[in-house]
Amino acid sequence: MSTETPVDELTEEDARTELERLADLLAKANTAYHQDDAPEISDAEYDRLKARNAAIEARFPGLKRADSPSDQVGAAPADGFAKVTHAVRMLSLSNVFDDAEVTEFDDRIRRYLGLKADAPLNYTAEPKIDGLSLSLRYEDGTLVQAATRGDGAVGENVTANARTIDDIPVTLTGAPEVLEVRGEVYMSHADFEALNARQTEKGAKTFANPRNAAAGSLRQLDSSITKARPLRFFAYAWGEVSEALADTQMAAIERLAALGFQTNPLTALCDGPAEMQAHYEEIEQQRASLGYDIDGVVYKVNELDLQRRLGFRSTTPRWATAHKFPAELAWTTLEKIEIQVGRTGALSPVARLTPVTVGGVVVSNATLHNEDYIKGRDSKGQEIRGGKDIRVGDWVQVYRAGDVIPKVADVDLSKRPDGTKPYDFPTVCPECGSEAIREEGDAVRRCTGGLICPAQAVEKLKHFVSRAAFDIEGLGAKQVEAFYQLGWIAEPADIFTLKARDKGETKLLKPASEVVASWTGGDGEERAARIEARRELLTTMGVDPLEDFEPALTRISAKPLADIKGWGEKSAENLFQAIDEKRDIPLGRVLFALGIRHVGEQASTLIARSYGRWDDFTRAMDAAKDCEGPDWDNLLAIDGVGEVMARSLVTAFAQDHERQSIDRLTAHLTIQEAAAPATDGSPVAGKTVVFTGTLEKMTRAEAKARAEALGAKVSGSVSAKTDLLVAGPGAGSKAKKAAELGIETIDEDGWLELIGDA
DNA sequence: GTGCCTCGAGTTCC
DNA sequence: CTCGAGGCAC
Numbered sequence A: 001m002s003t004e005t006p007v008d009e010l011t012e013e014d015a016r017t018e019l020e021r022l023a024d025l026l027a028k029a030n031t032a033y034h035q036d037d038a039p040e041i042s043d044a045e046y047d048r049l050k051a052r053n054a055a056i057e058a059r060f061p062g063l064k065r066a067d068s069p070s071d072q073v074g075a076a077p078a079d080g081f082a083k084v085t086h087a088v089r090m091l092s093l094s095n096v097f098d099d100a101e102v103t104e105f106d107d108r109i110r111r112y113l114g115l116k117a118d119a120p121l122n123y124t125a126e127p128k129i130d131g132l133s134l135s136l137r138y139e140d141g142t143l144v145q146a147a148t149r150g151d152g153a154v155g156e157n158v159t160a161n162a163r164t165i166d167d168i169p170v171t172l173t174g175a176p177e178v179l180e181v182r183g184e185v186y187m188s189h190a191d192f193e194a195l196n197a198r199q200t201e202k203g204a205k206t207f208a209n210p211r212n213a214a215a216g217s218l219r220q221l222d223s224s225i226t227k228a229r230p231l232r233f234f235a236y237a238w239g240e241v242s243e244a245l246a247d248t249q250m251a252a253i254e255r256l257a258a259l260g261f262q263t264n265p266l267t268a269l270c271d272g273p274a275e276m277q278a279h280y281e282e283i284e285q286q287r288a289s290l291g292y293d294i295d296g297v298v299y300k301v302n303e304l305d306l307q308r309r310l311g312f313r314s315t316t317p318r319w320a321t322a323h324k325f326p327a328e329l330a331w332t333t334l335e336k337i338e339i340q341v342g343r344t345g346a347l348s349p350v351a352r353l354t355p356v357t358v359g360g361v362v363v364s365n366a367t368l369h370n371e372d373y374i375k376g377r378d379s380k381g382q383e384i385r386g387g388k389d390i391r392v393g394d395w396v397q398v399y400r401a402g403d404v405i406p407k408v409a410d411v412d413l414s415k416r417p418d419g420t421k422p423y424d425f426p427t428v429c430p431e432c433g434s435e436a437i438r439e440e441g442d443a444v445r446r447c448t449g450g451l452i453c454p455a456q457a458v459e460k461l462k463h464f465v466s467r468a469a470f471d472i473e474g475l476g477a478k479q480v481e482a483f484y485q486l487g488w489i490a491e492p493a494d495i496f497t498l499k500a501r502d503k504g505e506t507k508l509l510k511p512a513s514e515v516v517a518s519w520t521g522g523d524g525e526e527r528a529a530r531i532e533a534r535r536e537l538l539t540t541m542g543v544d545p546l547e548d549f550e551p552a553l554t555r556i557s558a559k560p561l562a563d564i565k566g567w568g569e570k571s572a573e574n575l576f577q578a579i580d581e582k583r584d585i586p587l588g589r590v591l592f593a594l595g596i597r598h599v600g601e602q603a604s605t606l607i608a609r610s611y612g613r614w615d616d617f618t619r620a621m622d623a624a625k626d627c628e629g630p631d632w633d634n635l636l637a638i639d640g641v642g643e644v645m646a647r648s649l650v651t652a653f654a655q656d657h658e659r660q661s662i663d664r665l666t667a668h669l670t671i672q673e674a675a676a677p678a679t680d681g682s683p684v685a686g687k688t689v690v691f692t693g694t695l696e697k698m699t700r701a702e703a704k705a706r707a708e709a710l711g712a713k714v715s716g717s718v719s720a721k722t723d724l725l726v727a728g729p730g731a732g733s734k735a736k737k738a739a740e741l742g743i744e745t746i747d748e749d750g751w752l753e754l755i756g757d758a
Numbered sequence B: 001g002t003g004c005c006t007c008g009a010g011t012t013c014c
Numbered sequence C: 001c002t003c004g005a006g007g008c009a010c
Helices: A012-035 A043-059 A099-113 A189-202 A210-218 A223-228 A249-258 A273-289 A304-310 A371-375 A454-465 A477-485 A498-502 A512-520 A524-539 A545-554 A569-581 A587-593 A601-611 A614-623 A630-637 A643-654 A656-666 A700-709 A733-741 A748-754
Strands: A083-085 A094-096 A123-129 A132-139 A142-148 A154-156 A178-186 A232-241 A268-270 A294-301 A320-324 A329-341 A347-358 A361-367 A395-401 A405-411 A436-438 A445-447 A584-586 A670-672 A688-692 A713-715 A724-727 A744-746
Touching: A012 A043, A094 A099, A099 A273, A099 A294, A099 A304, A099 A320, A123 A249, A123 A273, A132 A210, A132 A232, A142 A154, A178 A210, A189 A210, A210 A223, A232 A249, A249 A304, A268 A273, A273 A294, A294 A304, A329 A405, A329 A454, A347 A371, A347 A395, A347 A445, A361 A395, A454 A477, A498 A569, A584 A587, A587 A601, A587 A614, A587 A670, A601 A614, A614 A630, A614 A643, A630 A643, A643 A656, A688 A700, A688 A733, A700 A713, A724 A733, A724 A748, A733 A744, A744 A748
Parallel strands: A094 A320, A361 A405, A584 A670, A688 A713, A688 A724, A724 A744
Antiparallel strands: A083 A154, A123 A268, A123 A294, A132 A142, A132 A178, A178 A232, A294 A320, A329 A347, A329 A395, A347 A361, A395 A405, A436 A445
16 A cells, blocks of 8 residues: 555546545445445555545546445445435426416526527426436446435435436437436326235235325335336436537437436426416316326426526526426314424424325414414515414314425314413423524524523534534434433534543533533423523523523433443444544534524635635634624625624624534534635636626526636625636726726637636 | 625434 | 525626
8 A cells, every 4th residue: 555646646537546446445345344234444444445535536526426434424324325426417497387487487597598589489388297206327327326316415425226217227329428317206196006015915004195105115125125016107307417418408308218218208398388377277187097197397407508598506407397286285283383493593493283184295384484374474564364363272284385394374263262362472492591682684583592401412413413414324303302311412513422432531520411401391380480590590690591401511421331221332433433534524524513693504615715724714604703804704795605604603603602512513523724715726716706797698697607617606795815817898987996906808709718618 | 775696503313 | 395585786
C-alpha cells in the first residue's frame, strides 16, 4: 500500500481505476466484517481506505461510482437490502388539482422558456400508476441492478426480486451501453384480490390495498416469494443513459416499448392545456375499468431539449407535473384534540379520530394545522370552512392530502352534539409548563421552554441524528427517545461520550434520569399538577430555567448499554462504531444538525461553502453578534441568507447556554472543511456574474440556473465584486457601471461560447 | 410593495 | 405531502 499515489497527483484515469479498486476492497472488507464476522483488515486500515476514497471523490466528483463506498454505512446487514446511490436522482413530481392549475403549469413553462402564448408546445399525458417506482440499470443490455426510489438519492437494491417480474426483461437487444429504465411496479386488482384470498386461506395477514401489496412483495428478502407474487411494471422514464434515447418524450417511450418494456397504452400527446384537460377526463372515465390503481395523470413537456432547458427545482422537475384525482373523503367523529410539541417548540394540534377508512387506509389521527385552523380562520384572519370552529365531539370530514397525510377538512354543524365547547388552545406548553406564545403575524404558537422542554430537547436530538444531519446508523428516533428517557443523552454532545461512559471510563456524576423523570414522568392529574407547579416556578418565582436545567448537564449512563433489553454487546459495539464514524463530518452537516431555526439543509450547505472552516465560521458569528459590521454584511451577502436567518444564526451562537452546548459537541468532532462544488473545468466557477439587457436565446431564469449549475454566483447588480457582465441589447446603467469599474463585459453569444453551449 | 419561488417545519401510516 | 414564510426579482 505504500506505493499509493498521493491523491493530488492522480490523473483522472488513475483516479477512475483507484476508485474501482477501493470500492472492491472496501466491499470485501465489509462482507468479511459484517457477514462473516471475520475482519480481514484492521479498522485503521479500513478507515484509511475509506478516507482515501472520499478524498479522490472530492477531487473528481464526476467519477463517483454508483456503488461508492462513501454512501455505504457498512455493508448491507445480512437481514436487509444494500443501499444504492442513483446515478441520476429519482425525483418526485409537483401537483396540480384543477383546470386552472394545468393552465398555470403551461404558463409557467412558457414564461421560463420565453415562449409566446401561441408558440407550439406539446406535452405527453399518461396515467399516474399508484405503485412504487423502480430504477432498472442495464449495462451492455443486461439487467445489472434494480433499485427502489428510497429518498430519491439512495434507494435499496432489489435486483434479485426485480428479475422475477415478467414485465422486466433481463436482457435487451439494441439498447445503449448504459441504460437506466424507470417505471412503476404495481399489482392489478384481480391479482390483488387473488393474493388476499390466498393469504386468508393460509391464515396470513392480508394487504390493505394493491399498492401496499406491491411494496410488500417487492421488498421480500426471499425472492422466491416475490416470484410467486404477480407484480407488473410500466416503464415511463429513464435515468442515466450512455446515448440519447430519442428527441422527444413520446419517442423515448416508444423506444422503451420497442426494447421490450410495457408502456402505458393511455399515453397521449397533447398540444396544450385544453387537450391535457380533455385527456385527463378521458382517463378519469376509464379509471374504474383499467384493472389497476391510478391516482392521476402525469404531464411532461414532450421536447427533451426543452426538458433539459427547464431543468429541476430542488426536488421536482420543472417540465413535469401530476394532475391528481380529487382525494377520497370520509366522515368520522373527532374524539380528542392533542397537542404535539415540535423541535422549534411549535404546538401542533392533532385530531384523534374514531378510526375510519380513507382511500384504503384506516386513519385515526389527522392534523389540525394550527390554532387558527381550529377556529375556522386562516393566518390572515380570513374565514375558512365558513368560519366554523372545530370542537371535540364534532362530525368531521377527513381526506388524505396527496393521498398520504390525513387532514381534517370540514365539520358538519348539523351533527354537533349538545354541550360542546369551543376548543381552548393551550397558552402553556403541555410538556414543560413554560409559556407558549404567538409572535406577531405567526401562525404557530411556540413553547418558550427551549431545551428545558423535554419535547423540544428530544425533537432536537432526533433532528440531530436524522439522515441529512449526523445520520448515525443504529441511532434513530426511537433509540434517541429511549436514551433521553433513560437520562443518557440530553444534548448532542452526550452521544459522543456514550461509549466512554458505557465502558466506565468516566465517573458517574449524577444520573440525569432523575432530572428528566421529574419533567416527563407520571400522567393524568399527577402530571397536570406537576406541570402547573413547574409553570409556577418558572413564571412567578423568577427561577432561571437554565439553572434548573444545569444538573442535567452532568448526566451519565447509570448502567452499561448491554444490560438493557435488546442491546447485546455486539449491537452496542456496532453503535459505538457508527458514532465514531461520524466524528469526522462535513461542516454543512454540523450546521444543519444544530437545528437552528430557519437554517435548513440547503441554507447549511450554502453557509458552509461560504465560510469553509468551522473556526472561520464561528469567528464570523461572534463578530456579527450585534447584527452589524462587515461580518454581518458578509453573512447577509450569502445567496439565500436574509435578515431573519442571519439573526437566528448569530443569536444561537451568542446565547451562552446554546453556545456552550455547541462547544461541548464540537470538542468531539473533526469538522471537514467545505469547498465550493468542484465544477470541473467550468470557466465560471466561483465567479460572480450579472446578466443585463435583453437575452435572446434564453430567459433570465434559465441563464441564472445554468450559470449557478456551473458554480457561478448570479447577482442582480454590478459592484466591485462582479467578475463578469453579460450584456444583451438595451443594456443601460449596468453596462456603464461595469465599464467604469473595468469589469469584463461580453454579449450573450460570448457567454454561450464561454460555457460551451454555443 | 407585490408576487413568485423555494425552503423549512411539521405531519401520518406502512 | 402541504402550508407558511423567507428571500429575492420585478
